Amino acid sequence: MSLDSSSSSSSGDEYIEENPNSNPKMVDERFEVLTLTEPVELESNHRGDGSEIENGSLNRERNGGDEDDDRLRVENQEIFGDAGPSSPSSSGYAGERGSSSATSASRIDEASEIDDNEIREVRNDGSLEGISDSQASSWVPGKRHIDEDDASISWRKRKKHFFILSNSGKPIYSRYGDEHKLAGFSATLQAIISFVENGGDRVKLVKAGKHQVVFLVKGPIYLVCISCTEEPFESLKGQLELIYGQMILILTKSINRCFEKNPKFDMTPLLGGTDVVFSSLIHSFSWNPATFLHAYTCLPLAYATRQAAGAILQDVADSGVLFAILMCKHKVISLVGAQKASLHPDDMLLLSNFVMSSESFRTSESFSPICLPRYNPMAFLYAYVHFLDVDTYLMLLTTSSDAFYHLKDCRIRIEMVLLKSNVLSEVQRSMIDGGMRVEDLPIDPLPRFGSSPHLGQQRPPTDSPERPTEPFIGIGGPAGLWHFIYRSIYLDQYVSSEFSPPLNSPRQQKRLYRAYQRLFASMHDKGIGPHKTQFRRDENCVLLCWVTQDFELYAAFDPLADKALAIKTCNRVCQWVKDVENEIFLQGASPFSW
Amino acid sequence: MGCSSSLPDRSAGRLSGLNNAENSGVPDAKNLRVKLVLLGDSGVGKSCIVLRFVRGQFDPTSKVVTVGASFLSQTIALQDSTTVKFEIWDTAGQERYAALAPLYYRGAGVAVIVYDITSPESFTKAQYWVKELQKHGSPDIVMALVGNKADLHENREVPVQDGIDYAEKNGMFFIETSAKTADNINQLFEEIAKRLPRPSSS
Numbered sequence: 150m151s152l153d154s155s156s157s158s159s160s161g162d163e164y165i166e167e168n169p170n171s172n173p174k175m176v177d178e179r180f181e182v183l184t185l186t187e188p189v190e191l192e193s194n195h196r197g198d199g200s201e202i203e204n205g206s207l208n209r210e211r212n213g214g215d216e217d218d219d220r221l222r223v224e225n226q227e228i229f230g231d232a233g234p235s236s237p238s239s240s241g242y243a244g245e246r247g248s249s250s251a252t253s254a255s256r257i258d259e260a261s262e263i264d265d266n267e268i269r270e271v272r273n274d275g276s277l278e279g280i281s282d283s284q285a286s287s288w289v290p291g292k293r294h295i296d297e298d299d300a301s302i303s304w305r306k307r308k309k310h311f312f313i314l315s316n317s318g319k320p321i322y323s324r325y326g327d328e329h330k331l332a333g334f335s336a337t338l339q340a341i342i343s344f345v346e347n348g349g350d351r352v353k354l355v356k357a358g359k360h361q362v363v364f365l366v367k368g369p370i371y372l373v374c375i376s377c378t379e380e381p382f383e384s385l386k387g388q389l390e391l392i393y394g395q396m397i398l399i400l401t402k403s404i405n406r407c408f409e410k411n412p413k414f415d416m417t418p419l420l421g422g423t424d425v426v427f428s429s430l431i432h433s434f435s436w437n438p439a440t441f442l443h444a445y446t447c448l449p450l451a452y453a454t455r456q457a458a459g460a461i462l463q464d465v466a467d468s469g470v471l472f473a474i475l476m477c478k479h480k481v482i483s484l485v486g487a488q489k490a491s492l493h494p495d496d497m498l499l500l501s502n503f504v505m506s507s508e509s510f511r512t513s514e515s516f517s518p519i520c521l522p523r524y525n526p527m528a529f530l531y532a533y534v535h536f537l538d539v540d541t542y543l544m545l546l547t548t549s550s551d552a553f554y555h556l557k558d559c560r561i562r563i564e565m566v567l568l569k570s571n572v573l574s575e576v577q578r579s580m581i582d583g584g585m586r587v588e589d590l591p592i593d594p595l596p597r598f599g600s601s602p603h604l605g606q607q608r609p610p611t612d613s614p615e616r617p618t619e620p621f622i623g624i625g626g627p628a629g630l631w632h633f634i635y636r637s638i639y640l641d642q643y644v645s646s647e648f649s650p651p652l653n654s655p656r657q658q659k660r661l662y663r664a665y666q667r668l669f670a671s672m673h674d675k676g677i678g679p680h681k682t683q684f685r686r687d688e689n690c691v692l693l694c695w696v697t698q699d700f701e702l703y704a705a706f707d708p709l710a711d712k713a714l715a716i717k718t719c720n721r722v723c724q725w726v727k728d729v730e731n732e733i734f735l736q737g738a739s740p741f742s743w
Numbered sequence: 744m745g746c747s748s749s750l751p752d753r754s755a756g757r758l759s760g761l762n763n764a765e766n767s768g769v770p771d772a773k774n775l776r777v778k779l780v781l782l783g784d785s786g787v788g789k790s791c792i793v794l795r796f797v798r799g800q801f802d803p804t805s806k807v808v809t810v811g812a813s814f815l816s817q818t819i820a821l822q823d824s825t826t827v828k829f830e831i832w833d834t835a836g837q838e839r840y841a842a843l844a845p846l847y848y849r850g851a852g853v854a855v856i857v858y859d860i861t862s863p864e865s866f867t868k869a870q871y872w873v874k875e876l877q878k879h880g881s882p883d884i885v886m887a888l889v890g891n892k893a894d895l896h897e898n899r900e901v902p903v904q905d906g907i908d909y910a911e912k913n914g915m916f917f918i919e920t921s922a923k924t925a926d927n928i929n930q931l932f933e934e935i936a937k938r939l940p941r942p943s944s945s
């Protein structure tokens with residue numbers, strides 16, 4: 150089974166319009182052609198920086214398969230200062246515009262004072278869970294502030310609003326407050342959108358002081374984000390796309406027909422009880438990098454363990470199951486698709502969000518209609534869902550509405566095999582042990598054909614009695630490396646290092662994700678053309694991004710980190726990822742392996 | 744898409760309402776198995792009734808909204824030493840699933856239609872389901888009308904007699920229950936079991 154990498158790399162893919170609407174306004178989503186982009190300075194900023202960044206790109210010549218070519222080289226150009234086209238007012242990166250590499254050179258000594266051995270000693274004690282876990286547990290699901298409406302000061306002060314409304318101005322969903330009380334506000338939004346649409350343009354961004362208002366029009370459905378979080382337009386638009394996708398997952402795109410029959414159609418009853426699904430998705434925008442990377446992540450497991458899980462899922466897929474997916478929280482253990490069927494990472498994200506946020510799936514096995522918007526937005530599939538333990542769940546998707554008993558039999562078989570081959574206990578262990586930690590980054594490249602490297606080989610066993618019990622102050626990994634995300638373009642998967650000190654608080658972690666998200670948006674901005682590296686330094690951290698044909702690496706360092714060392718460290722991270730790829734990625738999920 | 748054609752055609756037999764010891768293939772009048780579907784407005788207590796019956800639990804703090812339909816099973820023994828295995832479909836009451844309800848009641852041998860005695864709207868909705876089943880359910884389906892939340896009698900808005908009358912007119916079995924206090928929950932399922940058609944034991 151495989152994921153279609155070609156469509157996943159762009160964040161703003163439109164959903165396929167199955168039935169071209171006869172209404173000329175909606176024939177297609179002509180964002181590029183008929184677009185009112187405000188403000189104008191966004192445009193000029195855009196152009197002005199484009200060349201700068203391109204000049205700054207490192208020259209990476211590809212000469213057929215030379216391994217050294219995949220190394221990030223130290224070069225003199227440093228890209229400073231600009232947050233890219235989508236957040237012109239960003240304060241984050243403005244600080245060091247124009248500073249030279251001499252600044253960082255003077256810091257080399259400081260940086261090299263950090264002795265490698267010291268870093269090795271400072272180890273994560275295993276008590277720190279990934280952000281997803283720690284944040285997910287402190288986060289209370291469901292809609293808050295239901296009593297608010299647009300007249301409440303508290304409502305107006307919320308940093309980020311999301312709305313769904315119909316093109317007749319009827320509220321469908323609001324992140325905060327009661328939809329019905331927001332009817333007037335909804336009508337205002339609708340008026341703005343239709344005013345511009347009637348002029349033949351399509352409004353997509355309005356800036357008002359600190360606030361950005363992003364619109365997304367999907368046939369009869371309008372989606373709006375009002376935010377003062379300084380996230381780039383592309384990111385916010387991507388989030389609206391996901392919210393729309395979540396709605397399609399619950400209802401399919403056939404709801405459009407209800408609006409054709411009755412423009413004043415009230416959709417809220419159809420979404421009854423799904424507040425938690427949307428609020429959990431919106432929450433994941435600030436902790437789950439899959440929401441902007443358009444890739445999924447795997448639970449780290451020994452190759453043989455994942456193989457064992459994959460084999461039994463494959464067995465089941467051969468008996469007429471469209472997709473068989475085994476997950477632990479938001480991480481994939483294994484997944485298999487029937488011949489030629491491929492699952493988009495965004496669909497996986499939306500499906501796992503739906504299942505994890507709906508408590509009902511945990512009480513018993515269930516069989517529910519769901520739609521995968523990227524797979525086929527018009528049709529329901531049927532999902533057999535069963536939780537094997539608190540965090541681990543199996544999803545079997547089929548096109549056949551009477552397949553329940555067959556899927557139930559499949560699940561019983563799968564569960565037996567997973568128990569016998571200890572997959573479930575390995576999953577539990579991996580949950581406790583966690584994934585890659587920057588402190589464990591090997592100092593010297595591991596011998597290519599040595600004993601197989603493991604993720605945490607230098608770590609003491611988690612149940613070791615001498616493990617430090619008091620919280621410690623860490624300084625991250627070698628060369629001030631704090632964190633990294635590696636996204637394999639070919640596999641549509643990413644791996645993110647565990648959070649460790651000094652990235653302790655959810656707040657810091659969220660800030661880092663926002664920074665990555667900005668980087669991602671600027672690296673993927675079509676207007677400035679592909680560029681390959683960025684190095685940004687501000688008072689909070691150093692961010693390094695490196696994009697090749699095969700992968701993207703996002704790394705965060707101490708603000709005092711030396712540039713040359715940071716680049717060297719990134720090369721080591723990439724080598725490390727390659728060395729352990731059999732444990733962190735699901736292999737052989739490419740479309741051509743069939 | 745299009746993998747449905749390759750699905751083994753084994754579901755057909757299994758979906759039929761009343762199935763006797765299907766795995767052994769030998770009809771067994773002593774061990775019945777029946778598909779039961781719960782229908783009714785969202786929030787009337789369908790999931791609580793099932794969880795009380797299957798697991799003996801009631802969690803007043805739980806706010807679990809059913810998605811699609813949950814599947815649970817429970818076997819009971821009757822006085823005449825027959826056993827009945829209920830394969831229960833607890834459906835979501837939300838409107839978006841209304842069109843998909845046939846998926847769950849198709850082939851059901853028993854339909855339990857639930858309303859909340861404090862909510863006249865839910866009683867109206869129950870009548871809608873009765874009509875729907877009369878039109879599209881199996882002709883020999885056993886139907887029960889259940890007025891739940893009987894513990895909330897101070898807030899009663901649907902008189903017992905209305906339930907009795909409606910059930911009688913439509914040839915249904917009627918009972919008022921409370922998932923909270925467990926009142927009449929087992930009785931509901933026992934009465935249903937007694938009313939199941941028995942296979943001729945020849």
Ligand SMILES: Nc1nc2c(ncn2[C@@H]2O[C@H](COP(=O)(O)OP(=O)(O)O)[C@@H](O)[C@H]2O)c(=O)[nH]1
Pocket residue numbers: 783784785786787788789790791792802803804805806807808809836891892893894895920921922923924
């Ligand atoms: N007082 C009382 N409350 C009940 C009873 N049964 C269910 N409830 C409550 O009614 C609400 C909805 O119950 P639920 O089983 O989820 O309804 P469903 O949507 O029909 O499945 C929950 O808050 C339950 O606690 C009952 O017998 N008595």
Ligand SMILES: [Mg+2]
Pocket residue numbers: 789790791807808809833834835836
């Ligand atoms: Mg329920």
